[in-house]
Amino acid sequence: MKRILVGIKRVVDANVRIRVNPDGTGVMTDGVKMAINPFDEIALEEALRIKERGAADEVVVVSIGIADAQQQLRTALAMGADRALLVRSDTAVEPLTAAQVFLKLIAREEPFLVILGKQAIDDDNSQTGPMLAALWNRPQATFASKIELAASTAKVTREVDAGLETIEVDLPAVITTDLRLNEPRYVKLPDIMKAKKKPLDTLTLAELGVEPRAQVKLVRFEAPSQRQKGVLVKDAAELVGALRKRGVI
Amino acid sequence: MTQVLIIAEHDGAKLNPATAKCVTCARGLPDANITIAVCAADATAVAAQAAALAGVARVLKLENPANAQPLAALLAPQIVALAADYTHLLGPSTTFGKDLMPRIAALLDCAQVSNIMAVVDATHFRRPTYAGNAIVTVECAPGAKLVGTVRTASFEAAGGGGAATVQAVTPAATLPAHTRFVARAAAKADRPDLQSATRVISGGRALGSAENFKILYELADELGAAVGASRAAVDAGFAANDMQVGQTGKIIAPELYIAIGISGAIQHLTGIKDARTIVAINKDAEAPIFEIADFGLVGDLFQIVPELKRLVAGSRALKAD
Numbered sequence: 001m002k003r004i005l006v007g008i009k010r011v012v013d014a015n016v017r018i019r020v021n022p023d024g025t026g027v028m029t030d031g032v033k034m035a036i037n038p039f040d041e042i043a044l045e046e047a048l049r050i051k052e053r054g055a056a057d058e059v060v061v062v063s064i065g066i067a068d069a070q071q072q073l074r075t076a077l078a079m080g081a082d083r084a085l086l087v088r089s090d091t092a093v094e095p096l097t098a099a100q101v102f103l104k105l106i107a108r109e110e111p112f113l114v115i116l117g118k119q120a121i122d123d124d125n126s127q128t129g130p131m132l133a134a135l136w137n138r139p140q141a142t143f144a145s146k147i148e149l150a151a152s153t154a155k156v157t158r159e160v161d162a163g164l165e166t167i168e169v170d171l172p173a174v175i176t177t178d179l180r181l182n183e184p185r186y187v188k189l190p191d192i193m194k195a196k197k198k199p200l201d202t203l204t205l206a207e208l209g210v211e212p213r214a215q216v217k218l219v220r221f222e223a224p225s226q227r228q229k230g231v232l233v234k235d236a237a238e239l240v241g242a243l244r245k246r247g248v249i
Numbered sequence: 250m251t252q253v254l255i256i257a258e259h260d261g262a263k264l265n266p267a268t269a270k271c272v273t274c275a276r277g278l279p280d281a282n283i284t285i286a287v288c289a290a291d292a293t294a295v296a297a298q299a300a301a302l303a304g305v306a307r308v309l310k311l312e313n314p315a316n317a318q319p320l321a322a323l324l325a326p327q328i329v330a331l332a333a334d335y336t337h338l339l340g341p342s343t344t345f346g347k348d349l350m351p352r353i354a355a356l357l358d359c360a361q362v363s364n365i366m367a368v369v370d371a372t373h374f375r376r377p378t379y380a381g382n383a384i385v386t387v388e389c390a391p392g393a394k395l396v397g398t399v400r401t402a403s404f405e406a407a408g409g410g411g412a413a414t415v416q417a418v419t420p421a422a423t424l425p426a427h428t429r430f431v432a433r434a435a436a437k438a439d440r441p442d443l444q445s446a447t448r449v450i451s452g453g454r455a456l457g458s459a460e461n462f463k464i465l466y467e468l469a470d471e472l473g474a475a476v477g478a479s480r481a482a483v484d485a486g487f488a489a490n491d492m493q494v495g496q497t498g499k500i501i502a503p504e505l506y507i508a509i510g511i512s513g514a515i516q517h518l519t520g521i522k523d524a525r526t527i528v529a530i531n532k533d534a535e536a537p538i539f540e541i542a543d544f545g546l547v548g549d550l551f552q553i554v555p556e557l558k559r560l561v562a563g564s565r566a567l568k569a570d
């Protein structure tokens with residue numbers, strides 16, 4: 001069975017205006033819209049397209065988090081994933097722990113490809129993919145904007161600061177997605193109904209034999225300093241004058 | 250003493266300015282002794298530039314034909330082989346550092362703090378989360394080895410005038426054969442680099458086409474500016490991917506940033522908040538970009554941009570007389 005494992009993180013929706021809570025312990029999440037991390041949606045879309053081309057047989061989605069993360073896994077199943085696994089943790093896990101969870105699941109599922117997002121839009125850490133590849137002792141292709149699969153290799157185009165870089169990796173491998181890889185499909189209503197019947201299993205960290213790490217303590221959250229609102233100028237000439245006066249042109 | 254190892258970013262010939270910013274971040278650590286590692290096929294030129302950075306004690310050359318391209322899977326084991334001597338390992342939060350540093354951290358079984366924007370002390374750091382909408386202070390276990398990426402927009406580049414010792418080392422590491430470099434299509438090098446330019450002009454969806462981006466390039470040429478873009482402009486194919494500014498693109502801190510036909514979504518703003526002066530040109534007076542702009546101009550960009558170019562060029566000609 002040619003299997004692809006995809007990570008699905010539950011995050012605050014990208015369109016929500018984030019506010020730090022008054023006691024500085026985090027951001028307000030009560031009644032806030034939650035969603036699949038956008039990069040994970042791209043990861044799932046890519047896995048589904050690979051399967052639809054006949055290059056994979058099964059797409060398994062994995063989330064690590066609270067029971068409510070089932071909502072995001074159901075959405076992933078509605079998009080087209082075959083099965084879902086929820087690894088329960090009531091506290092947010094650190095990236096190294098997330099990588100250790102995936103490593104355990106890799107031993108069980110034996111995927112030929114693991115596709116994760118390049119970053120989660122909540123903690124903005126960008127760590128789990130390369131950490132998993134390191135623990136697994138396998139290649140990583142981060143920031144992918146194009147994936148070409150062959151029998152035992154993948155050619156991946158990566159969005160790097162200098163432009164586009166292409167590397168070739170042996171499979172199995174970890175790939176992390178960038179924005180231009182694809183445009184995720186919309187979920188259709190009948191698919192939501194069908195997804196209710198697809199398997200969604202729950203596991204605990206202990207069942208997987210993963211001891212969560214707590215190496216980085218989040219001491220205090222603060223709102224960022226605000227920039228002062230400036231002035232409106234009436235035309236291009238006034239703008240050039242103002243910039244010249246500031247010495248920036 | 251805090252022993253810091255910074256992994257140099259470079260293109261084989263030139264040290265990337267991001268490395269000099271990591272040096273400034275490292276100097277914020279108490280009693281820091283700073284070493285820079287240069288992994289290259291021939292590290293001579295880059296090592297010399299690294300050795301000249303103020304505050305650097307030592308530069309290590311890791312020369313190997315396999316280091317001709319910065320492949321994380323190959324570099325990580327070499328750095329890990331040297332890591333025993335260091336308390337902190339730092340790289341820039343560029344695509345180079347984001348790719349490499351977590352691989353190093355996992356091999357060392359230690360934590361990483363990403364996008365460090367301020368050093369409080371050896372174990373406390375400040376970093377942005379939620380697209381910069383929340384700043385979190387993190388505490389790392391005292392005495393534990395730590396890997397970090399440095400948010401380059403938060404630090405000035407270290408100056409020159411240093412005279413670090415340069416030394417060749419051969420780490421005992423087996424390099425995997427499972428990852429191979431194929432090609433890189435780099436952006437044209439005839440313009441200022443987006444991440445280090447003092448002036449940046451960015452265009453958004455409103456530009457409407459790659460063709461129309463030309464008017465931005467023409468203005469940029471007059472100002473000696475780099476050109477950036479919003480995600481919408483990149484997704485639509487008006488601009489190259491390496492031009493994207495924002496939460497999931499490049500985080501920049503130029504002296505002057507001009508946002509043209511960009512609405513000012515939070516994901517974009519987080520990439521430009523550290524700019525000294527922000528200018529917004531947008532036909533919608535209600536666009537959120539005006540909330541953070543020092544100077545706002547409401548109007549049609551297709552009229553304003555060519556006019557700006559004429560005014561800037563004209564007054565330059567006057568000055569030259």
Ligand SMILES: Cc1cc2nc3c(=O)[nH]c(=O)nc-3n(C[C@H](O)[C@H](O)[C@H](O)COP(=O)(O)OP(=O)(O)OC[C@H]3O[C@@H](n4cnc5c(N)ncnc54)[C@H](O)[C@@H]3O)c2cc1C
Nearest residue numbers: 453454455479480481495496497510511512517532533550
């Ligand atoms: C996961 C994720 C990551 C993201 N990362 C980034 C990122 O890194 N960087 C980023 O930029 N975005 C990012 N975005 C996208 C972001 O949310 C916005 O969609 C995007 O920034 C909008 O681009 P824009 O301002 O060019 O387009 P729009 O929001 O469509 O704005 C166009 C603006 O042009 C103005 N306009 C139109 N015609 C004219 C004219 N003739 N003259 C003057 N003004 C005109 C309009 O009034 C409008 O304000 C991300 C989104 C997600 C979900």
